[in-house]
Amino acid sequence: MLSKNISALFLFLLLPVFLFGQFLLPEKSLYFTTDGLANLYSVNKAYEITKYNAKGLENFRYSNTRLDAPEFIDATDPFNILVFYPDYQTVILLDRTMTETAVLNLIDFDFFNINAVAVSSDNKLWIYDELNFRLKKIDRNGEVMQESDDLSLLLRKDFKPNFITEREQKVFVNDPEVGILVFDFFGQYIKTLEFKGLEEFQVFRDFIIFRDEAGVLQKYHLKSLLVSPLKMPENFSATGKIRYETGYLFAETDGVIAIYTL
Numbered sequence: 001m002l003s004k005n006i007s008a009l010f011l012f013l014l015l016p017v018f019l020f021g022q023f024l025l026p027e028k029s030l031y032f033t034t035d036g037l038a039n040l041y042s043v044n045k046a047y048e049i050t051k052y053n054a055k056g057l058e059n060f061r062y063s064n065t066r067l068d069a070p071e072f073i074d075a076t077d078p079f080n081i082l083v084f085y086p087d088y089q090t091v092i093l094l095d096r097t098m099t100e101t102a103v104l105n106l107i108d109f110d111f112f113n114i115n116a117v118a119v120s121s122d123n124k125l126w127i128y129d130e131l132n133f134r135l136k137k138i139d140r141n142g143e144v145m146q147e148s149d150d151l152s153l154l155l156r157k158d159f160k161p162n163f164i165t166e167r168e169q170k171v172f173v174n175d176p177e178v179g180i181l182v183f184d185f186f187g188q189y190i191k192t193l194e195f196k197g198l199e200e201f202q203v204f205r206d207f208i209i210f211r212d213e214a215g216v217l218q219k220y221h222l223k224s225l226l227v228s229p230l231k232m233p234e235n236f237s238a239t240g241k242i243r244y245e246t247g248y249l250f251a252e253t254d255g256v257i258a259i260y261t262l
Helices: 002-014 151-155
Strands: 021-024 031-034 040-043 049-052 058-062 072-074 081-085 090-094 100-105 117-119 125-129 134-138 144-147 163-167 170-175 179-184 189-193 202-204 207-211 217-221 227-229 242-245 248-253 256-261
Touching: 031 072, 031 242, 031 248, 040 256, 072 117, 081 117, 117 163, 125 163, 163 202, 202 242, 207 242
Parallel strands: none
Antiparallel strands: 021 256, 031 040, 040 049, 049 058, 072 081, 081 090, 090 100, 117 125, 125 134, 134 144, 163 170, 170 179, 179 189, 202 207, 207 217, 217 227, 242 248, 248 256
16 A cells, blocks of 8 residues: 555656546635645634545634634644644644644743744644754653754854744754755754745655745655656646645645645
8 A cells, every 4th residue: 555655646746637526615714734644634714723624624723812813724634633822932832633632832831923933743743943043852741852053153144934844854944035054963064954934834755845935836755855847737727726635636726725635
């Protein structure tokens, strides 16, 4: 099964895609993401987060009327879902049924003006501390487990990340003005990928999938270092965010999300 999944991934990334089925979500979305089990998490205009399966059927729903709109969801671990409310500097962790397991106020841990948060593979949190210019891994008590060197000394420029994700033992930290900084599992800087103007992207095994400043879907191979357009069928016209999970393509246009079977 694993070899079939990997083969499907490379066919998707290297050859034109054939879309065999389509499901439209019943509600317009302000933001969405997916997990490795092909579940989709969508924020509606009432700021509720709905978890759908790959057939577009609702499984669970979460809302928090105290915190307004969630601006980021990290479903890297479908059993430990991170929801970030930057206006309140609050992180909420949910289990697979969208039930709260933790509520963390970063200000209580003396972290301020945090704009990028992600979940780590060992159930910790990655944050970027702009006051100290460091990427940090913290536990649920706010204790720092790992941290980078002072990035202001390294970069010699302002660095204001808007997005963090951990994949394949690497941490990817994005600043639209600087590019994507890559760190190892211990928070040590490796290199900068100079893809600018990005708000978000997807790292899937050896590829970064993103929409460039011209709106063109691109793929970057982390090993060969080659970037090339992502080939899509002629009838595919999504203009917003896309995500790929094995066997499925999720695409958004003007708040309408379509789920395609590959």
